[in-house]
Amino acid sequence: MxxxxxxxxxxxxxxxxxxxxxxxxxxxxxxxxxxxxxxxxxxxxxxxxxxxxxxxxxxxxxxxxxxxxxxxxxxxxxxxxxxxxxxxxxxxxxxxxxxxxxxxxxxxxxxxxxxxxxxxxxxxxxxxxxxxxxxxxxxxxxxxxxxxxxxxxxxxxxxxxxxxxxxxxxxxxxxxxxxxxxxxxxxxxxxxxxxxxxxxxxxxxxxxxxxxxxxxxxxxxxxxxxxxxxxxxxxxxxxKDRGYRGLSFLSAEGVRVEDVPTIRVGSAPDVVEPHWRLAVNDEGEPRGWLPPDSTVDGELAESDLVAGGSLYRQGDPIRGALDAALSSPAGLGVVVDEGGKAIGVVTAHQVLDVIEGHPEGVGGA
Amino acid sequence: MIPELVDWVSDPANWQGTDGVPARVLQHAGYVALALLIAAAIAVPLGLFVGHTRRGAVVLVGSGNAIRALPTLGLVTFLFLLFTDSFVAALIGLVVLGVPPILAGTYAGIQAVDHDVVDAAEGMGMRGGQRLWRIEVPIALPLILGGVRNAVLQLVATAAVAAYVGLGGLGRYLFDGLANFDYGEVTAGAILTALLAVILDLVIAAVQRALVPKGVRIATAGRRAAGPAATEEVVA
Amino acid sequence: MTFLDELSRFLGSENVRAQILANLLDHCYLALLPLVFGAVLAIAAGWLGRGRRRVRGVLFVLSNLLYTIPSLALFMVIPGIIGTKFTSSANVVVGLTVYTTALLVRPVLDALDAVPPHVVASATALGYRPARRFFAVELPLAVPVLAAGVRVASVSNISLVSVGALIGTGGLGVLFTDGFQRVYFAPIVVGIVLTLLLALVVDLLLVALRRSLTPWDRAAPGKAEVSAA
Missing domain, CATH: 3.40.50.300 (P-loop containing nucleotide triphosphate hydrolases)
Structure with missing residues (x-):
């Protein structure tokens, strides 16, 4: 009506x-x-x-x-x-x-x-x-x-x-x-x-x-x-933030989701690695990050992890992808699927490239 | 004083007939009830009107204060000289003194109803009368009845004073006793008057309790308590 | 003879004027003395009941009960309790003191309990002992409510003193019994007008007193008006 x-x-x-x-x-x-x-x-x-x-x-x-x-x-x-x-x-x-x-x-x-x-x-x-x-x-x-x-x-x-x-x-x-x-x-x-x-x-x-x-x-x-x-x-x-808010209406199509090394909570990591590793639980849901060069005694516990940033759900507007990347301690935004399972990461750099290349651009004046 | 009081109370003659305690108590309560009805018939509609429209609120509050300062004995003797009839003079005096508390309670009650609640009622399609009777009056009821309670106390007291100009009721014992130097009668009358006031007050308090909607009682109790009654839910 | 003639003849007599003045003075002390006593007693009750739930409960029930008793009955029961004569003006003073106290106990207790705990705590931290803290910090903060209660009590006392004339004490009530017995309007009207004027003047004085006692609270009435509008 x-x-x-x-x-x-x-x-x-x-x-x-x-x-x-x-x-x-x-x-x-x-x-x-x-x-x-x-x-x-x-x-x-x-x-x-x-x-x-x-x-x-x-x-x-x-x-x-x-x-x-x-x-x-x-x-x-x-x-x-x-x-x-x-x-x-x-x-x-x-x-x-x-x-x-x-x-x-x-x-x-x-x-x-x-x-x-x-x-x-x-x-x-x-x-x-x-x-x-x-x-x-x-x-x-x-x-x-x-x-x-x-x-x-x-x-x-x-x-x-x-x-x-x-x-x-x-x-x-x-x-x-x-x-x-x-x-x-x-x-x-x-x-x-x-x-x-x-x-x-x-x-x-x-x-x-x-x-x-x-x-x-x-x-x-x-x-x-x-x-x-x-x-x-x-x-x-x-x-002032309208440029950033405008990202809420921009699709994230074109942002490439990259693989990330993961490690399961509860497993015993026997090697020290020089890069960030994403910790996931048995269901594949992200739990946090293991910093580069960390050593863990015995099994990996959540207390060993650095808390993660916001999560970006695939298909959501690009604002979420940028926020995930910016808020992550590893500089890598975690991408999850509908069920909350981690499927990869995005970087702020890539997201910005996509935004700049967008035909509609963002913001007004 | 005590032996005289005991003498008076234990004399069966004082408990029978038109001068006996039961008859006098009923008479006194009757004056109060009659005056209360008339006063409420005037004050409640007026209070609803002023509370609802906010028109004449200043006049109402001002005249209410003036009447509260009015000496009851002065009013009653003045009215008696004017009407030369104890009953008429006393009844008018009682009504004059009974109106302001009820008026003030009704006005305050209606005014205290949350504006949002009235606005919501209007927005939902309640007509003026429905808003008044289904929303405003039930919510204002505690304060309206508080006004009635104050009025009753005022009326019991004034009816006793009005015995001075010839009204019946318990005040008769006070003045007749004083005139005859029968201090047992005076004391008994004073105690009976005090008891009547206390009992009527308790009765109205009970009525108040029974008539006030439960939700209003909870809301009032919640407001009185130190913190908010319910904790905020988390919907994250 | 018109009422105005009657009135001017009544007031024309010097004796009558002197008598009225004496009645007015009697009325003042009979009404105002209980105001002072009542305020002191209510503050004492506040000191006793502050922070103690059961004492508070007892004080509330008692003050409600006493306030319910009709004035004339109270004036006539008091002799039986304290042994005064029936016609003594002490009965009126005691009776009105009872009313004033009963009226003030609740607001004083509520006000004392409403003093913010951090204010009391900081006063204690500054080194006030409890008694001194009560008079220096807690009581002053309760003055606005106390003053509001005292104003109500003063109006009610001034109106009730007249009832005392029925047991033979002085005050403006004498004009009413006089007018009634002589079937004479003039004294009654003079009595009513003077009572109302007295109530008004005393009320204005109390407002002034309250303002001088609570300089920090001067903005409060304005604020109240805004929120009431």
Whole structure:
């Protein structure tokens, strides 16, 4: 179900313009991220989709229909809504929270609760959390319940207003992964608001960069915005590292994976060798590096090893390959297959050669 | 004092008829209940309105403070001279003094509801009335009932004072006893009044416990505890 | 005769004015003395109960219970306990001291327990002995809450002193019994107005006192307003 903003403006009585003549089409089944500094009108734009805020001029169309033609409460029951602190109802159990919209829409109690229980599983929460109250959950769990609650009515559209910004970075990344996994399965039309450009790039099929005063600065794919920012504002907002970030959209095709001498943990190395050796376990998974000229008494233990760098999974964008090479103590980035088995190494030098030779190049200005 | 008190309490005549302890206790509790109902009927809707719309909050807080400073005896005697009827004067006085605590509790309760929660309820398609009754009121209930509890204490005390202008109830023992220099009666009346207040307070505390939704209780307890109740999960 | 005529005739008499002034002064000491006693007792209770869960529990239950007792009943039970005469103004002073203490115990204990442990630890490290540390470090940090409680107690005390007139003590309450017995509005209205004014003036003085006692906390009320908005 697509969403279209047509010349939408929101002006407050005190003269502040929150959104200025916004025209934008959100395509069906995609994640569109509205990103920008505070005061850029991203949340206002989002809240105009479910009529929490009414525009002063222009039209918002949902599936080709002017949303002003629907009763706001009914409209909202058909649009999932997730906010920063989840906004869970403290006096209702987790199941009660998730079942809210189905019950409002007139489902019978049993069906609503059953649906709620299914959704807990969908968002990766154990079923026994259903009887708990929000105050008994961690921040990350609360956000998951918030997402489950928004999915409950099976709404084709999901509005998410900085849903992950109040949780710590590790939990946030888990929630982002989960959202992408869910989206791959459910194919909702998601409008997502954030001030974090990394989150926007990670999640968005399309990214809309808004500037203070509520004007759309640029609208395009994340790769587009990173490589060809339209002006200094967008270039400044996507940040200094955008060249490096742009590697996230470059394929690693052409990077040659080289063989590397390996040694099995638990075996007894009887020769001293003058180069780095990659230690692997019985399953062939990398465990660390054995430095050149090391001697080992008896069997090779993990304590004899130098910890390895990040691993590069074959097929991922080239950013991962470069990072693996740069973070490895041996200067050799370990390449693994889908199952996590080490299949070889890459060097930073080779990766850079491929990047430089790439027809699209990287970065913009 | 103690022998006089024992004499009074052990005299069966003081436990029977319209002047007897059971009748006076019921009368006193009756005034409190009636005034409480009227006060709540005024204060709860007003508090919900002000808490919900935030309109008139300054006036409300200011007048609440002024009424708290109002001397009960002054109010009751003034109203008696105005209406020349003990019951009417006392009832109006009780209502005037019962309204501010309930109003303050209701207003504070509604105001304390997390804005995100109300926002989420609206975004999920709850209408104004559904938001108020299903979300805001249940969450505000502990503070609303706290206001009712304060009002009851105020009402029990004021009803005793109002016996001065001729109201019935336990206050009668205090003034009749003083007039007749029967200090046993005065002391007995004072103890009975104190007991009534304590018992009513316990009853409302029990009602409060029973009516407050469990999730709200847990949330309040969690906030009071030193650290966050739940530890952050790791999703790495 | 209009009420204003009645009022000007009532206040026209020099005797009446002198009497009202005497009532007002009585009212002040009957209301404010318990405020001082109550604050001292609450601080003492704080010293006793700080950090001790069971003592705290007992103090909380006791103060809740005492605060529940209606004023008139309390004033009339006290003679039976401490052996004063029924009409003694000591009953009012003791009764209001009980209320003030009961009202202040909880906030004082909460405030003392809220003093950050690192502050107490660094005071100890500087060489303060426990008693001196309590008055030099912990108590000053509890002043803002104590002051808030004292303000509530002062309003309530000033209002309750009038009830004492029913057992024959002085104060502005005398104007109410007088007006009632003579079916005369003027003294009642004067009494109510003076009580409200007194409460207001004392409150303003307490705010000023609190500010002078806690110069480091001056930004706090502003901050509170911002977060409340």
């Amino acid at each position: 697509g969403i279209e903003f047509r010349g939408v403006t929101k002006k407050y009585p005190d003269g502040t313009v929150a959104v200025d003549d916004l025209s934008l089409t959100v395509e069906d089944g995609t994640i569109t991220v509205l990103v920008g500094p505070s005061g850029c009108g991203k949340t206002t734009s989002l809240r105009m989709i479910n009529r929490m805020i009414e525009p002063t001029a222009g039209t918002v169309l949902l599936d080709g229909q002017d949303i002003r033609e629907s009763d706001p409460a009914v409209l909202r029951r058909g649009i999932g809504y997730v906010i920063q602190h989840a906004g869970l109802f403290p006096h209702r159990t987790v199941l009660g929270n998730v079942a809210t919209v189905p019950l409002l829409s007139g489902w019978d109690r049993r069906k609503a609760r059953q649906r709620a229980a299914e959704l807990l599983e969908t968002v990766g929460l154990p079923a026994e959390l259903g009887r708990r109250y929000p105050a008994q959950l961690s921040g990350g769990q609360q956000q998951r319940v918030g997402v489950a609650r928004a999915l409950a009515a099976d709404a084709p559209v999901l509005l998410m207003d900085e849903p992950f910004s109040a949780v710590d970075p590790v939990v946030r990344q888990g929630l982002q992964d989960e959202l992408l996994r869910l989206q791959a399965r459910l194919g909702k039309t998601i409008v997502f608001v954030t001030h974090d450009i990394d989150e926007a790039i990670r999640l968005g099929d399309k990214v809309a960069v808004l500037r203070v005063g509520g004007r759309l600065a640029q609208y395009g794919t994340p790769a587009d915005v990173l490589r060809h920012p339209v002006d200094d504002f967008v270039a400044g907002f996507v940040g």
